[in-house]
Amino acid sequence: xxxxxxxxxxxxxxxxxxxxxxxxxxxxAKATVEVLEHAGCEVEFPENQTCCGQPAFNCGDWxxxxxxxxxxxxxxxxxxxxxxxxxxxxxxxxxxxxxxxEKEKDLPTVQxxxxxxxxLADFLVNxxxxxxxxGRFPARIAFHRACHTRGTGSGExxxxxxxxxxxxxxxxxxxxxxxxxxxxxxxxxFPHVSSSMGCLKLEHMTASNPDFIVSxxxxxxxxxGGLADRGGQxxxxxxxxxxxxxxxHRHG
Amino acid sequence: xxxxxxxxxxxxxDRGVQQAVHSNSAAGTEKRYTVLGTDYSAPDDLRRLAxxxxxxxxxxxxxxxxQAEQSLKRQxxxxxxxxxxxxxxxxxxxxxxxxxxxxxxxxxSMISEEIHLNDHLGSVGIESVETDLGEYIxxxxxxxxxxxxxxxxxxxxxxxxxxxxxxxxxxxxxxxxTITRRARVxxxxxxxxxxxxxxxxxxxxxxxxxxxxxxNEGNSRFCLAAPKIHIALVGIEKVIPSDAELAVLLNLLxxxxxxxxxxxxxEFINGPARTDRPSGPQEMHVIFVDNERSQILxxxxxxxxxxxxxGACLNxxxxxRQASGHAYRSVYPGPVGAVxxxxxxxxxxxxxxxxxxxxxxxxxxxxxxxxDIPIPDLLLKLRNRGHEEHAPSPGTPPMGAFAKxxxxxMLWRFAMKSNKVMNLVPLExxxxxxxxxxxxxRTLPEWRxxxxxxxxxxxxxx
Amino acid sequence: xxxxxxQIFSSVRAALAPLxxxxxxxxxxxxVAEPHWLAAEADSLALFQKRAEATGTKCFTDMESCAAWxxxxxxxxxxxxxxxxRLAALCSEFSEVTSEYTRARVNEIDAAFTPAAGAxxxxxxxxxxxxxxxxxxxxxxxxxxIALVSRAEIHRTIADALAAMPDDPNLIWVTGPSKTAxxxxxxxxxxxxxxxxxxxxx
Numbered sequence: 001x002x003x004x005x006x007x008x009x010x011x012x013x014x015x016x017x018x019x020x021x022x023x024x025x026x027x028x029a030k031a032t033v034e035v036l037e038h039a040g041c042e043v044e045f046p047e048n049q050t051c052c053g054q055p056a057f058n059c060g061d062w063x064x065x066x067x068x069x070x071x072x073x074x075x076x077x078x079x080x081x082x083x084x085x086x087x088x089x090x091x092x093x094x095x096x097x098x099x100x101x102e103k104e105k106d107l108p109t110v111q112x113x114x115x116x117x118x119x120l121a122d123f124l125v126n127x128x129x130x131x132x133x134x135g136r137f138p139a140r141i142a143f144h145r146a147c148h149t150r151g152t153g154s155g156e157x158x159x160x161x162x163x164x165x166x167x168x169x170x171x172x173x174x175x176x177x178x179x180x181x182x183x184x185x186x187x188x189x190f191p192h193v194s195s196s197m198g199c200l201k202l203e204h205m206t207a208s209n210p211d212f213i214v215s216x217x218x219x220x221x222x223x224x225g226g227l228a229d230r231g232g233q234x235x236x237x238x239x240x241x242x243x244x245x246x247x248x249h250r251h252g
Numbered sequence: 253x254x255x256x257x258x259x260x261x262x263x264x265x266d267r268g269v270q271q272a273v274h275s276n277s278a279a280g281t282e283k284r285y286t287v288l289g290t291d292y293s294a295p296d297d298l299r300r301l302a303x304x305x306x307x308x309x310x311x312x313x314x315x316x317x318x319q320a321e322q323s324l325k326r327q328x329x330x331x332x333x334x335x336x337x338x339x340x341x342x343x344x345x346x347x348x349x350x351x352x353x354x355x356x357x358x359x360x361s362m363i364s365e366e367i368h369l370n371d372h373l374g375s376v377g378i379e380s381v382e383t384d385l386g387e388y389i390x391x392x393x394x395x396x397x398x399x400x401x402x403x404x405x406x407x408x409x410x411x412x413x414x415x416x417x418x419x420x421x422x423x424x425x426x427x428x429x430t431i432t433r434r435a436r437v438x439x440x441x442x443x444x445x446x447x448x449x450x451x452x453x454x455x456x457x458x459x460x461x462x463x464x465x466x467x468n469e470g471n472s473r474f475c476l477a478a479p480k481i482h483i484a485l486v487g488i489e490k491v492i493p494s495d496a497e498l499a500v501l502l503n504l505l506x507x508x509x510x511x512x513x514x515x516x517x518x519e520f521i522n523g524p525a526r527t528d529r530p531s532g533p534q535e536m537h538v539i540f541v542d543n544e545r546s547q548i549l550x551x552x553x554x555x556x557x558x559x560x561x562x563g564a565c566l567n568x569x570x571x572x573r574q575a576s577g578h579a580y581r582s583v584y585p586g587p588v589g590a591v592x593x594x595x596x597x598x599x600x601x602x603x604x605x606x607x608x609x610x611x612x613x614x615x616x617x618x619x620x621x622x623x624d625i626p627i628p629d630l631l632l633k634l635r636n637r638g639h640e641e642h643a644p645s646p647g648t649p650p651m652g653a654f655a656k657x658x659x660x661x662m663l664w665r666f667a668m669k670s671n672k673v674m675n676l677v678p679l680e681x682x683x684x685x686x687x688x689x690x691x692x693x694r695t696l697p698e699w700r701x702x703x704x705x706x707x708x709x710x711x712x713x714x
Numbered sequence: 715x716x717x718x719x720x721q722i723f724s725s726v727r728a729a730l731a732p733l734x735x736x737x738x739x740x741x742x743x744x745x746v747a748e749p750h751w752l753a754a755e756a757d758s759l760a761l762f763q764k765r766a767e768a769t770g771t772k773c774f775t776d777m778e779s780c781a782a783w784x785x786x787x788x789x790x791x792x793x794x795x796x797x798x799x800r801l802a803a804l805c806s807e808f809s810e811v812t813s814e815y816t817r818a819r820v821n822e823i824d825a826a827f828t829p830a831a832g833a834x835x836x837x838x839x840x841x842x843x844x845x846x847x848x849x850x851x852x853x854x855x856x857x858x859x860i861a862l863v864s865r866a867e868i869h870r871t872i873a874d875a876l877a878a879m880p881d882d883p884n885l886i887w888v889t890g891p892s893k894t895a896x897x898x899x900x901x902x903x904x905x906x907x908x909x910x911x912x913x914x915x916x
Contacts, residue, residue, distance in 0.1 A: 017704060019658075022668055024697045026704035033708070045708050048661035056651035058613060060635030064655035071659040099629055100636075102552075147614035175278060177619070179570045183612025189256055189647030190571075190610065191689040192263040197570045197612065198694075226694030276899045291749035298747060304740040311736040314726050327883075333718040385905055386896035402896065409897055428897040432905055439906060440855070444817060462879075470854060470892035470907025476884070477850035478817075488722065493739060499873040503747040510895075513749075513769075514837045514872070517907070518887040525883055529844035531851075532884050542722045550729035 003094055003152055008116055009127040012042045013081045016072075016117075018089045019051040020218045028218055031245035032085040032120060038248055039128055043083075048075045052084075052092040058184045062100045069097050070106070073113050081127065082117045085241055087217045088148035088184075090119035119149060120241060121216055125157035131164070135247030138167035142210040143240070144201070144224075146217035147179050158216050158240045165247045174204045180215075182223035198227045202235065212238045254646035258571070258610035261579035269406050273398070273576045276405050280567035283511025284620065291513070302500050303624030306558035309492050310549060316458040316491045317540065323461025327523030329536040340541045341372035344450065344483055347537050348378055351481055353447030357439075359465070359472035360384035361452025362400060362561055363485045363541055365583045366596065369450070380450070381442045383471035385435050392419050398577025398585060401509050401563035406576050439471070449475030449533065453486045454560065455501060456538075459494035462522050463538065466505065466515040473517055482524070482533035488540050489549075489557040501560060504622035508562035544598045553630045556591045558623040565617035565627060571610055580607060587617035591630045594638075605643035608634035649686045668701030675699050744873045748836065758835040758870045759915070762863075765838025770890035770903070772912040777804045780860060780914050784808070784825050787910065793826040793852055798862065801827060815852040825858035830913065831885070832867035834875045839887040840913055841869075843880060850884070859908040861888070863915050 013036060021029040036043050053068030072093075076082050084090035094114040101107040124130045143162065145155035163170055181187065181197030188194075202224055205213050213235050215221050221237040228235040255263075262270075288295040309316060321331045332347075334340035340363075348356065356373065358364065358380055370391065373380040382391040386403035390396065393415050397403030404412070413426035421434045451472050455464040463484055465472050476482055492501065506512040524536040548557055566572045566586030577585035582593035582604060590611060594604040608631040617627040638645060657663050675698055680691055690696070716724075730736070755761040763773045774780035781804055784792070790809040794802045805811045815823065831843035840861040847853045853861070869875040879885055892907030903909045 021704060023671070023699060023701045026700050026707065029704040030707055033711070045705075047705070050658040050661060050664045051654075053655075053658065055649075056655055057632065058635070059648050059651050060609075060632070060637075060639035060645075061651040061655075062636045062639070064651040067655045068658040071661075075661075096632075099632065147612070147616070150615045150619050177281075177568065177616055179612045179614035179616065181570065181612060183614070185647075185649060185686075186609070186612045187694075188649070188686050188689045189645070190259040190262075191692060192259055193571055193574045193610070194612065195693040196262075196574045200570075222697060223694065226690075226696060229695040230691075230693055272898070279899060291751070293750050301740055301742055301746065304737060308737040308739045311730060311733060312739075314723065314730055317723070317726065333722050335718045335721050339718060383906065384896075385894050389896075402899075404896055412897060428900045429902050431897055432894060432902040436904065436906060440821060443906075444820065460879075468892070469894050469905035471905070473850065473854055473886060474906050477854055488726070495876050495879060496744070496873075498876050499744065499871075500742065500747045503872065512889075514839060514887065514889045516769075516888065516890050516893055518839070518889070520879065520885040521883070522881070522885075523883050525844075529848070529883055531844050531847075531849055540722070542718075542725065546722060546725035546729050549726060550732075554729075 007118060007127065008079060008081045010080060011040050012044065013083045014044045014046060014076055016049055016052070016076065016082055016084045016089065017045065018084060018086045018218070020222065021085065024222065025218050028085060028239045028242060031239065031241045034248070035241050035244045036083065039124060039130060044080070046075045052089045054089065054092040054096065055184055057092065057096050057100055065100055066104065069100070069110060073109050076113055079116065081123065082113065083120055083123050084117060085120040085239065086219070087119050087146040087154055088219055090117055091148040093117040119152065119154040119216065121158035121161060122152060122154045125160055126153050130161070133161045133164050133244055133247060136166040136250045137243050137247040139211040140169045140171050141212045141214045142173050142205040143170050144180060144205065144213065144215040144220055145176070146215050146220050149216065154216060162214070162240055162243060165243065168243070171208050171210055173207055180220040180223050182219050187223060195227060198223055202228055206235060212236045214238050214240055214243065216240050256609065256647055257581065257606055258575050258579045262575035265576055268408070269576060270574065272408060273405055274573040276402065277567040277573050280511070281620070284508055284564055284567070287507045287511045287513070298500065298504060299622055299624045302504050302622055303558060305492065305497050305500060306560070306623045307555065310489055310554060310557045313488065313491065313549065316493060317488055319458035320456050320461060320491045323458060324538050327461045329461070329523050329538050332537060332539045334539055334541045337367035337543050340367045340485060340539055340543065341369055343539045344369060344485070345373060345376045345378065347481070347483055348448055349376070351447065351535070353378065353481060355379045355446045356448045356450055357381050357383050357442055357446040357475050357479065359449065359451040359467065359475045360387050361485055362583060363452055363487050364450065365397060367541065367543065383439055383442070383475060384469060385432060388435060389415060396578065399563060399566055400561050400584065406578070443474045443478040446479045448481035448483060449479040450483045450485065451475055453484050453490055454505065455498065456486055456491050457495045457498070458491050460522065462495060462520045464498065465519040465521065466517065468510070468516045470517055473519060476521065476532055480533055481535045483537045483539065485539050485541060488542055488545050505560055505562055508564040508620065508622040544596045547598065548595045551595065553591060553595060553633055555625050556588070556595065556630055558625050559588055559592070560623055562622055564620040564622065568616040568620045570614065570616070571612065575610070587611065587627045591627060591634060594634060602638070602641055602643040605634070605638035605641070606645060608638065609645060609648065647689070665702065665705070671701050672699050744877070745871070747873070748871055752836060752871065758868050759865055762833055762835040762838060762868050765835065766913060767838070769838045770911060771838060771840065772910070774912060774914045777801055777914065780912065781805055784858060787858065789824040789858055791822055791824045793823045793856065795828065795848070798827055798829065815849050817851070820851060820855045823856045825860065826852045826856040827860045827862060828853045830861040830863045831880065832869060832875065833863045833913070834869050834872055834887065836871045837889055839889040841875065842886050842888060843882040844884050845880070845882050854907045857904060857908060858910045858912065860912045860914055863913045865915060
């Protein structure tokens, strides 16, 4: 999966909060706004946004997904960078959408949005050129490089910022390249396989007793957190942007 | 609710088998990663180059296949074509019957599995012995390979020892070295008695007509050392422009498949024995098999024809590691199989249209593929095709209502807020068929729909 | 009725005709797939020995030590083809040294010497051709196989070896002893071919 080489990196940005943050994880969306503002951005939130259309895309119902994507392209009109605090929703915009529109007349509209889309960490590091994050966050974390950012600069960007934070230690774990088992509707149509994958991931990630399990994708964290919770051994999960936000608060 | 077939298989899979498949696959992934990392500073660049080489080859198959045919004939080989699996089987038995051959030895070849060659040869009274150790065990057990490169990844030494005992290869002994020695002794006679050797091909060079075969055990070499007839079954997509491309492809194949720089035996076959070089088979037949490949070439999934059958995508796949190979109900398991098998099924696509769904789309398969096949994209395209053709897909929620909701901002905002009621009811009791499978092993976080939106509004006012 | 060949070619052409453009043949330099450590290896002979040993091929530079190794392995019957009779003179201590290799004796010969057509330093591979090794079985069936490699015929890289492939019905690159990991992933040497692979560099 590769990304358009020249994406806009202006400081007035549009936030796509994602449906998971809209429904469950308002604290992650808030952290995203605060972190972007700290980085000098003015954050616009187009009110009519809904979802990136990924659920229907992954189910194979591309007409339904395209309907949602057409709505999304109208909501996010213009030339400003579109920032998404989720690897998989960002990948839906810059990779999935052009794929499902390959044979459609409005491919150029979708491609235009794709070329403006940034995953959050990728934008902070490769768009704005931030190399170090201020503040302090004394904790040991296990960082899951969300699968949808394979082949993009996101995983490394998030790690770079996290590792620059005072007091924070990123601990390695086994089978790091493995998926958390979520996979959208895969998690409900293949519940046994999905849960087994997730439990294995948890086993690896918790092997050295980290304080937090961290990722750039709330879907992975919702899955891992939900599994651990149901299994009676809850884990603390954090989106990396929540760490960036907390570090700022401890910066004073 | 009906269950996905791969899910059902995985759920019922013996824990020991699952763990063996997992640890063996994970070890394969680790070895591949180590050797590529040790040898190359930019292995991904090499994978992309190999992908272009293969994509170029399949997009010029009309030219290269014809050139390969001419080169092979120039070297003295007979060239045959088979449109279907049945045609390919018949082509093999015709050659054998014409020569009065009764016994053949076979080197491991996925295409011979694909066309069910052994069953066919058995039905016309020809003895066909698989000579690769794993494939031989599969054959005597009446089983099917569960991995492209490691066919008996699902069996342990005790299973094998019992099979050997049953087949009269000595008393029960589950020492892997003893098992291997017994196979060595048994195969010797088979090689020497065989009238013909049947192999596949990893590559065919159009320019020179060289047929390339890689193995570790040396069984393909034996199939070409003792018998007098050599028959090679070759998928039409195996053709590459020239020998020079092998420098890239061979270097990636061994490393990706088994973590080796090169497999032990890399063989270049360039026609039958000659008067001054009489050691090899006197007759060489190459059968180019289509079996739906030209239809795949016409489809928007043609990239799958780049595949060089290394098995790296199986090893790395988290679903394969949970489900093992037989879950895929076809010759090619794992991510490559989830794409290739429904396509090879041709008119019966719908019967295997569930396979592309058996993936979390994590993309690890694409990341390790030596020819950079965009497997997740192909899985998605096939899911779309399955949807268009109304293939059954148990457990997949219908998306029409979601699309309406997600295209209507007012409705969406209302749903976000009103769903808060979910926090007040016991979710486990709700008759929602797509929620319950989630809740069985996972909890859901508190519903906080609309919270961020009002926070954002307040912030703007300040 | 059209032949299978015509049917396949017409389907392939029909499949490719609608493509707006076709992927060009990539241009790449011959050394593109060389491991990065290769540049630091100046001496091809030393590199060959290192890579051969790493992949399980024993290397000898004189017949005496090679013969001593074979004796220590319990080898009794040795096949040395006619062109190599000068080596046979150094093998007097074995119970039998023969220059005849027949199918009847496939399981009786413990060790076979055959001349190689060359070698590859990068991978530590031995190259056998039908010209160099006139009997394929002789280099394959005995437990011990010793290939005679001439220093002058060691190719530096895999790409070099590919570019210099001679006209021969069969070339085989042998990189270590025959092996399998089919049973529980455990490595076992000597499946169908030699369990001990060696080369004598001359």
